[in-house]
Amino acid sequence: MQTETVTLNGHPFFLRRWGDPALPRLLMLHGFPEYSGAWAELAPLLADRFHCIAPDQRGYGQSWAPEGVEHYTTSKLVADMAALIGGDGPVTVLGHDWGASVAYGLAMFRPELVDRLIIVNGVHPVPFQRAMAAGGAQSEASQYINALRAPGSEDRLAADDFSRMMKLFSAKMGLDWLAGERAQAYREAWGDAKRLGAMINWYRASPLQVADPGKPIEMPDLPLDRLVVRCPHLLIWAAGDTALLPVSTEGLEEFAPDLTRVEIDGADHWVAHQKPQEVARAILDWVG
Template sequence: MNSRFVTLNGQPFFLRSWGDPNLPTLLMLHGFPEYGGAWADLAPHLAPHYHCVAPDQRGYGQSWVPESVGHYTLSNLVTDMAALIEMQGGPVTVLGHDWGASVAYGLAMFRPELVDRLIIANGVHPVPFQRAMAAGGAQSAASQYINDLRAEDAADRFSANSFALLERFFRYGMGLDWLSDHQMQDYRTEWARPGRLNAMLNWYRASPLVVAKPGEPLTDLPELPVERLMVRCPHLLLWGPEDKALLPEATSGLETFAPDLKRVDIPGADHWLHHQRPDAMAQAILDWSGA
């Protein structure tokens, strides 16, 4: 693994990379509450075939940490990664997990000239996800934690007692515990960087997605423009079926927005499939891409 800082749109971002830079680039986008090092389990399986590039995204790890919520809208997050792809000489294959999936979808939808192929691992397209969260059913119930993460005092509560509440959410809130004590300490180190946790939470605060109360469906959401939200490149969706936070209904109807879609379940995995089954995940990627 190599690491370095790069400047994107005038701001510093920290990158990790694996593999030969002359190989095709695979841009790997982490989610909450991880950082670019989260791909260390998966990247070695793919490095013989791809130059794996994993940034700490805006507000995370050692990258740029602006303060206000407005800096964390999807358009800003996509602009960061579009600049990185252009620096890599794009277009590239993009892999996104959790919130990284939202950025990956944003790139595929709004900067399609930069994305050859799209891989999503337990992440969601905004339209099926919003529909599921607005329905007042199982996904609405599973998504209530979002309100806790958006709360004004969330950074104080989740960082108290050496991040005890955030650790409990991370290790047990979305599936099975997979973390070693050493890995957990690495995460605490990243979370403890000044301003980081509040910045990470700003991703949730800046999102326009609405969560219904269980049993109280929302019926007044605006219609979203299908044509603007299409994924026209080949798309692979990898899914850990034991995920407690993202349920299958969160991807219902995805084919409407991604006509060239392949779905692959990764047995024995939940939301953290890239840690739990990196071998199976890598094989599914290689089988699909022909790399």
């Protein structure tokens, strides 16, 4: 693994890389509350096939973290990664959790940069918004989003050496993989309440709406014709996820006509940590 800092659209971004630079590129996009080091188990398993590139995305780890919610809209997050891909695309893009949102954004709005899309327990905006607007199980599971958006949430989560952050991270899911030196590395990546606030601004800047349980809301008006993934798309799903439920991917085929689904047993939202061998095998089998 090698590291470097690059300038994207005039701002510094920290990267981790694995594998021969001559190989096809795989852009690996982490979610909340992770950072580029989240791929340390999976990337080496893919490095014989890909040159794996994992950035700390805007607001995370050692990358640029501007103040202000307005800096964390999806269009700006996608622009960061479009600049990273540059003119040498297209590349294969892999995203997890919030990284999936950026990966979908690249595939939908910058399709010339993406030749294949891989999502690991992440969601397309339309099925996810439908599920959160319905007032059912996904609405209930997503109430943490409202808690994160609340003013001062970063101060509460950073207190007592991020003890509440660790509880949120592990809510109803396995966290055996996050201990010792790895847990300390995460705390160092989170930094302090200010850095954590930048990470949480991804939630605050998102237009997605969360209904109260049992109180459906009207589905927001979305540009459905623009939210289509034209390239081959692999969705790897661990059904033990309690933050993103299977209902949040229902109807995905409507927006991804070339979709392959692979389910991995015995894992949850953190499947890339819990079952890296199985995730790698699913990816390598699919790319051929």
